[in-house]
Amino acid sequence: MSRVAEILNIANHIPPFPKVAMQVMRMLDDPRVQAKDLAAVIQYDSAITANILKTCNAAYFGLPRKVSSLDEALVLVGQNILKDIIIASSSARFYQGVAGNGYQLEQGELWRHSVATAIMAKSISPHFRGVDPGAAFTTGLLHDIGKRFLSSFVANDFQRIMDRTYVDGMAFIAAEHEILGMDHAELGGLILQKWDFSEEMIRAVQHHHDPYALDLEPLIALVAMANTLVISAGVGVGAGGLTGAMQGEGLKRFSISGADLERYLANLILEMERAEEMMALSN
Amino acid sequence: MKLIVGISDMKIGTKPDDELVTYSLGSCIGVAIWDPVAKVGALLHYMLPDSSIDKDKAEQKPYMFADTGVPRMFKEIYKYGALKERLKVYIVGGAQVMDDSGMFNIGKRNQMIIRKMFWKNNVAVTKEDVGGAVNRTITLNVGSGNVRLKVSGQGEVEL
Numbered sequence: 001m002s003r004v005a006e007i008l009n010i011a012n013h014i015p016p017f018p019k020v021a022m023q024v025m026r027m028l029d030d031p032r033v034q035a036k037d038l039a040a041v042i043q044y045d046s047a048i049t050a051n052i053l054k055t056c057n058a059a060y061f062g063l064p065r066k067v068s069s070l071d072e073a074l075v076l077v078g079q080n081i082l083k084d085i086i087i088a089s090s091s092a093r094f095y096q097g098v099a100g101n102g103y104q105l106e107q108g109e110l111w112r113h114s115v116a117t118a119i120m121a122k123s124i125s126p127h128f129r130g131v132d133p134g135a136a137f138t139t140g141l142l143h144d145i146g147k148r149f150l151s152s153f154v155a156n157d158f159q160r161i162m163d164r165t166y167v168d169g170m171a172f173i174a175a176e177h178e179i180l181g182m183d184h185a186e187l188g189g190l191i192l193q194k195w196d197f198s199e200e201m202i203r204a205v206q207h208h209h210d211p212y213a214l215d216l217e218p219l220i221a222l223v224a225m226a227n228t229l230v231i232s233a234g235v236g237v238g239a240g241g242l243t244g245a246m247q248g249e250g251l252k253r254f255s256i257s258g259a260d261l262e263r264y265l266a267n268l269i270l271e272m273e274r275a276e277e278m279m280a281l282s283n
Numbered sequence: 284m285k286l287i288v289g290i291s292d293m294k295i296g297t298k299p300d301d302e303l304v305t306y307s308l309g310s311c312i313g314v315a316i317w318d319p320v321a322k323v324g325a326l327l328h329y330m331l332p333d334s335s336i337d338k339d340k341a342e343q344k345p346y347m348f349a350d351t352g353v354p355r356m357f358k359e360i361y362k363y364g365a366l367k368e369r370l371k372v373y374i375v376g377g378a379q380v381m382d383d384s385g386m387f388n389i390g391k392r393n394q395m396i397i398r399k400m401f402w403k404n405n406v407a408v409t410k411e412d413v414g415g416a417v418n419r420t421i422t423l424n425v426g427s428g429n430v431r432l433k434v435s436g437q438g439e440v441e442l
Contacts, residue, residue: 162436228387232389233290233330235307236307237435245382247384258385265330266347269330270343
């Protein structure tokens with residue numbers, strides 16, 4: 001089997017995104033749905049239920065008091081925030097253990113990077129007209145999911161990828177693509193497709209390292225900007241370092257200045273502290 | 284003891300077996316200072332150059348910014364008997380992604396401000412490793428003053 005075929009084969013056998021999460025997301029689009037209907041569905045997935053209880057008390061979500069049961073959480077949490085909590089609670093299982101070790105990411109670092117990108121994506125979303133903050137959060141959380149499944153392939157050819165990157169000056173993702181025939185952004189897109197996420201999200205994951213991402217559709221630009229800032233802050237960077245280009249010219253279209261970027265970075269550190277419970281989910 | 288310095292933080296080590304370490308400096312800058320006589324060291328991990336963008340954050344987290352964090356680190360280490368003229372000074376980090384527009388040039392701005400501050404205050408940098416597109420980890424051994432640098436994807440070397 002060729003390597004690309006081998007990678008695609010793995011992609012085809014990736015476990016589905018939790019059914020409960022998908023069902024709840026659909027239900028949340030229906031205004032008539034009540035907390036008890038949601039609870040009836042969610043309680044069948046004990047891992048998600050446990051994670052919801054762990055995360056919803058994070059200061060980041062700003063609930064007025066501590067929550068100890070699923071019913072209570074569902075009543076107290078607003079619909080938009082509930083979507084974020086459910087997505088985070090359902091995604092964490094894919095980031096457990098040494099999910100990013102092929103990229104020299106320590107245990108938990110890939111998840112930490114993903115949560116930080118989700119938080120950043122949501123904070124900057126008001127600049128991107130037409131982008132739903134929930135879609136920004138979800139795509140931020142899943143943009144590097146390809147790394148989880150490409151990690152062992154990167155580990156096998158690590159030195160060759162590193163040489164192309166740091167000796168020949170290629171972007172890490174381009175070296176990944178050249179040597180493996182597939183890179184984590186492309187694979188991530190295929191995974192989101194398999195999981196039935198929207199075309200808009202799939203494209204945003206595929207293009208998050210595209211040097212001209214900021215000139216593309218708003219969600220693509222948003223995720224690329226969020227990821228670039230989180231990498232600049234050094235959160236979950238790994239072997240790829242800061243290699244590659246991200247042309248910032250396109251930010252002007254969204255009325256974002258250099259000072260705005262710095263303000264968002266300053267916020268990120270405090271928001272990450274307020275989201276510790278969510279960061280701990282992959283442990 | 285291993286003392287880990289997070290983003291926007293600073294720590295001082297006073298015992299010979301203290302090791303100050305800060306992981307994953309992307310565009311951020313790590314500043315390590317060490318007094319060979321007082322045998323005291325400090326390590327700062329700042330993220331942004333200038334606190335004027337957000338005064339509230341600078342109050343809450345003075346070590347987030349170079350302009351508030353660096354002077355404060357020096358003041359703190361003097362309390363442990365360090366003297367400015369004896370200090371060994373190391374700076375690492377300040378990497379950035381390639382961007383012709385300069386929008387993402389936080390690494391460069393982080394480098395420029397510390398050079399300016401050190402020049403104004405007559406602080407000489409002993410060694411540095413800045414810029415490029417790599418991710419760096421720096422460790423300062425308080426007993427020996429030894430500074431080690433680890434660059435993404437490469438081994439650890441003495442700076």
